[in-house]
Amino acid sequence: xxxxxxxxIVDWGAYVATRRLSPAVLAGRKPPESGPERALAWxxxxxxxMAVDAARACLKDRPRDTIDLLVFATTTYAFDEKQGxxxxxxxxGLSGDVRTVDIGHSLRGGTEALLLxxxxxxxxxxxxxxxxxxxxRLGAPGSALESSGGDAAAAFLIGTEGVAAKLTADATASEExxxxxxxxxxxxxxxxxxxxxxxxxxxxxxxAVAAKLPAAAGDAERVWAVSAPNKRAYGSLAKALKVRPxxxxxxxxxxxxxxxxxxxxxxxxxALDTAQAGQEIAVVAHGDGAAALLYTVVEARGSSAVADxxxxxxPVTSQAAYRRARKLDLTEYPVADDQGVSATIxxxxxxxxxxxxxxxxxxxxxxxxxxxxxxxxxxxxxxxxEDFAERKGTLLTYTLDAFFPAPTPPTAVGVVLVDNGPxxxxxxxxxxxxGPTLGMPLRFVFRRIHxxxxxxxxxxxALPERSSS
Amino acid sequence: xxxxxxxxxxGVGCSKFMENWTSGAEDLIVDAVFEAYADAGIxxxxxxxxxxxCGSLYSAMGPVDVxxxxxxxxxxxxxxxxxxxxxxxxxxxxxxxxxxVYDTVLAVGYDKPKDRGVSGPPVxxxxxxDLPATPAGWFALLAAPYFAKFGAGREDLAKIAVKxxxxxxxxxxxxxKKEITVDDVLNARMISWPFGLYxxxxxxxxxxAVIVTRADLAKNFPKQPVLxxxxxxxxxxxxxxxxxxxxxxxxxxEYAARDAYKMAGIDDPFRQIDVAQLHDCFTMTELVxxxxxxxxxKGSAKDHIAAGTFELTGELPVNTDGGLKxxxxxxxxxxxxxxxxxxxxxxxxxxxxxxxxAKLALSxxxxxxxxxxxxSILGVE
Numbered sequence: 001x002x003x004x005x006x007x008x009i010v011d012w013g014a015y016v017a018t019r020r021l022s023p024a025v026l027a028g029r030k031p032p033e034s035g036p037e038r039a040l041a042w043x044x045x046x047x048x049x050m051a052v053d054a055a056r057a058c059l060k061d062r063p064r065d066t067i068d069l070l071v072f073a074t075t076t077y078a079f080d081e082k083q084g085x086x087x088x089x090x091x092x093g094l095s096g097d098v099r100t101v102d103i104g105h106s107l108r109g110g111t112e113a114l115l116l117x118x119x120x121x122x123x124x125x126x127x128x129x130x131x132x133x134x135x136x137r138l139g140a141p142g143s144a145l146e147s148s149g150g151d152a153a154a155a156f157l158i159g160t161e162g163v164a165a166k167l168t169a170d171a172t173a174s175e176e177x178x179x180x181x182x183x184x185x186x187x188x189x190x191x192x193x194x195x196x197x198x199x200x201x202x203x204x205x206x207x208a209v210a211a212k213l214p215a216a217a218g219d220a221e222r223v224w225a226v227s228a229p230n231k232r233a234y235g236s237l238a239k240a241l242k243v244r245p246x247x248x249x250x251x252x253x254x255x256x257x258x259x260x261x262x263x264x265x266x267x268x269x270x271a272l273d274t275a276q277a278g279q280e281i282a283v284v285a286h287g288d289g290a291a292a293l294l295y296t297v298v299e300a301r302g303s304s305a306v307a308d309x310x311x312x313x314x315p316v317t318s319q320a321a322y323r324r325a326r327k328l329d330l331t332e333y334p335v336a337d338d339q340g341v342s343a344t345i346x347x348x349x350x351x352x353x354x355x356x357x358x359x360x361x362x363x364x365x366x367x368x369x370x371x372x373x374x375x376x377x378x379x380x381x382x383x384x385x386e387d388f389a390e391r392k393g394t395l396l397t398y399t400l401d402a403f404f405p406a407p408t409p410p411t412a413v414g415v416v417l418v419d420n421g422p423x424x425x426x427x428x429x430x431x432x433x434x435g436p437t438l439g440m441p442l443r444f445v446f447r448r449i450h451x452x453x454x455x456x457x458x459x460x461x462a463l464p465e466r467s468s469s
Numbered sequence: 470x471x472x473x474x475x476x477x478x479x480g481v482g483c484s485k486f487m488e489n490w491t492s493g494a495e496d497l498i499v500d501a502v503f504e505a506y507a508d509a510g511i512x513x514x515x516x517x518x519x520x521x522x523c524g525s526l527y528s529a530m531g532p533v534d535v536x537x538x539x540x541x542x543x544x545x546x547x548x549x550x551x552x553x554x555x556x557x558x559x560x561x562x563x564x565x566x567x568x569x570v571y572d573t574v575l576a577v578g579y580d581k582p583k584d585r586g587v588s589g590p591p592v593x594x595x596x597x598x599d600l601p602a603t604p605a606g607w608f609a610l611l612a613a614p615y616f617a618k619f620g621a622g623r624e625d626l627a628k629i630a631v632k633x634x635x636x637x638x639x640x641x642x643x644x645x646k647k648e649i650t651v652d653d654v655l656n657a658r659m660i661s662w663p664f665g666l667y668x669x670x671x672x673x674x675x676x677x678a679v680i681v682t683r684a685d686l687a688k689n690f691p692k693q694p695v696l697x698x699x700x701x702x703x704x705x706x707x708x709x710x711x712x713x714x715x716x717x718x719x720x721x722x723e724y725a726a727r728d729a730y731k732m733a734g735i736d737d738p739f740r741q742i743d744v745a746q747l748h749d750c751f752t753m754t755e756l757v758x759x760x761x762x763x764x765x766x767k768g769s770a771k772d773h774i775a776a777g778t779f780e781l782t783g784e785l786p787v788n789t790d791g792g793l794k795x796x797x798x799x800x801x802x803x804x805x806x807x808x809x810x811x812x813x814x815x816x817x818x819x820x821x822x823x824x825x826x827a828k829l830a831l832s833x834x835x836x837x838x839x840x841x842x843x844x845s846i847l848g849v850e
Binding site for chain 1 (some may be wrong): 612613706714
């Protein structure tokens with residue numbers, strides 16, 4: 001890799017959709033005690049919210065003001081025209097000066113995003129770059145893709161200081177092929193005959209780019225993070241590459257499923273979690289050709305980003321709930337058309353809605369949403385903006401609303417007292433079976449709140465704080 | 470400045486409250502207002518009525534609805550304050566008379582929610598935040614903190630629903646004429662915890678009308694005049710963001726009641742007031758209103774509910790006609806309907822639900838998130 005500056009992955013994070021769907025539930029049976037399952041983005045999640053989750057796991061307490069480039073790769077963004085990265089940048093509280101780029105349309109977008117970001121940092125164009133790759137795979141009801149897909153996101157902070165794994169080589173091959181596709185307006189992934197797509201869409205191009213990587217340096221151990229479309233293809237590529245099964249990063253097909261553009265990046269994050277210094281990680285992603293990236297691990301971190309998010313798991317218990325969450329049931333009379341939330345109001349409230357920004361009066365009183373006049377001292381316009389999304393909070397009061405349209409009503413909603421902050425009225429998600437309790441500690445997550453105007457409307461929800469055990 | 474004894478109610482009328490699929494808002498307005506004309510002995514409305522105020526939550530065309538329905542081409546103005554709209558409409562009429570601008574003014578509250586094509590209140594999508602947005606969800610936010618602090622529970626709320634259903638069976642124009650049990654309430658499907666179906670008011674169509682005049686002119690009308698002792702309104706900060714709210718009360722009620730008692734010269738509301746109509750949009754709203762109106766100590770509602778204090782035979786009967794719960798809740802009409810019921814009680818015309826020797830009667834509306842409250846106190850000498 002002929003960079004001007006040595007660049008690579010400084011840190012990483014992952015988010016696997018918490019809901020897990022087993023083939024048994026898809027078939028209308030009860031969920032088994034154990035067995036294969038796929039990760040399923042719930043009604044309040046999509047590639048944007050999963051990307052935000054992964055990004056927050058990646059950034060933790062790191063400074064965000066040196067991120068000059070944000071790259072968002074996905075094949076499943078809600079708009080054909082309108083950028084996702086610009087939305088995500090606000091949710092993450094990034095500077096308004098950040099360059100934002102969406103990479104779409106190809107399952108290979110994740111590796112392209114990593115390469116683009118690495119080039120930008122290596123050339124000195126960006127101090128740090130944040131790469132987010134998320135996908136949500138929806139197969140037609142009854143198809144194999146319905147149960148083999150997965151919904152997840154991975155995030156990588158690219159920089160030149162504190163690098164954990166530097167990019168040392170890459171190879172790309174482009175190919176025109178109609179193997180797997182969604183036309184404009186299609187909801188479901190379609191594909192040509194399986195044996196054709198596996199060999200010509202995945203195996204051949206993947207093996208070709210892998211062969212272009214240099215041989216392992218000295219006696220360095222090389223592991224492979226490969227975006228095979230299913231478990232069987234994963235095994236056959238190992239044979240084609242002539243690598244031992246234990247050199248293949250576990251493919252997560254029985255826990256997460258094949259998560260499109262996010263798959264190889266998710267396996268890369270998983271490999272980084274347990275990598276030793278000096279080890280090499282080869283990442284291979286297919287889609288309209290294939291790309292391979294070779295990383296050399298500089299520093300072992302001994303982390304568990306991927307294992308942790310896989311462990312946070314809520315089984316989907318009925319096929320009906322799944323169908324409602326993913327809007328698979330036909331209705332004769334769709335909801336009356338409407339303009340939805342006013343675009344001008346949305347524009348004015350962007351900071352409040354997308355980064356949960358409120359304000360603090362010079363008298364000390366925090367407020368959300370933003371006001372002109374202080375509720376405490378009555379003075380006008382004496383406020384400083386303040387972001388609350390990264391704070392914790394406690395539950396002051398709540399109700400469980402059965403009226404609000406949701407896949408599994410009731411919807412919990414409450415008033416949350418933000419630590420050293422205001423009170424905010426919002427939905428409470430991820431509650432334990434016993435329901436909410438007054439005073440329970442909460443954190444905030446970025447979610448889809450409703451689809452007024454047939455567009456996703458985003459805001460934050462409160463989630464029970466993870467127990468420290 | 471005070472309104473006390475400057476204005477008198479001389480005529481009241483009320484349509485039947487129901488899911489009225491076969492008549493429109495204008496029919497209901499005609500039913501209520503012509504009953505009020507008859508009550509006041511008005512035969513030539515265009516000569517005897519000087520101005521009209523109308524209140525509706527769902528109609529944005531109040532002045533047209535009312536003037537077209539009544540063929541009454543007078544100053545007609547619309548009043549709006551969420552669920553307090555009905556009382557506010559009568560308040561506007563009283564203010565106009567007290568100011569000396571008009572002698573006799575008609576106030577009509579009405580709503581026709583059953584023409585909206587949805588059951589129950591709407592889930593409103595106004596913005597990206599603040600969802601779910603249903604009245605049940607807004608009013609339910611008191612429950613968890615109140616229950617935790619004072620040990621009350623869903624059973625106490627249920628007894629309020631049982632009481633109001635019973636009272637509703639005694640009111641000819643009420644919607645739900647059905648006795649229910651505590652178990653019925655507890656086993657009904659949940660709407661917004663802790664409110665099940667029977668904890669929620671019955672949304673209906675309906676209209677109610679009140680005719681007020683200068684106190685010194687009241688003798689020219691046939692019925693015993695009922696004097697306006699106080700009619701007040703108050704707004705409070707949004708409970709979702711009020712940094713000092715304890716979720717044990719609705720502040721708007723406390724403010725409006727304080728002003729009303731001062732205006733009417735009342736220092737012991739529980740002893741002095743004989744009958745009250747409270748805004749029981751949800752059972753919990755009635756429960757905290759007992760306390761927020763200063764009838765009883767904060768936290769003691771549970772004991773008074775158990776003792777039957779607010780039942781028809783209790784010390785201070787509340788919602789004698791069944792309230793929003795079972796008489797029905799056409800939003801803009803409810804406050805006016807409460808004043809109609811209090812006038813009937815004070816004149817001794819309340820039939821099977823008559824409270825003996827009622828001399829002073831209070832009514833109360835609260836609405837918004839809730840953020841606005843209006844209170845009236847009427848009396849006879």
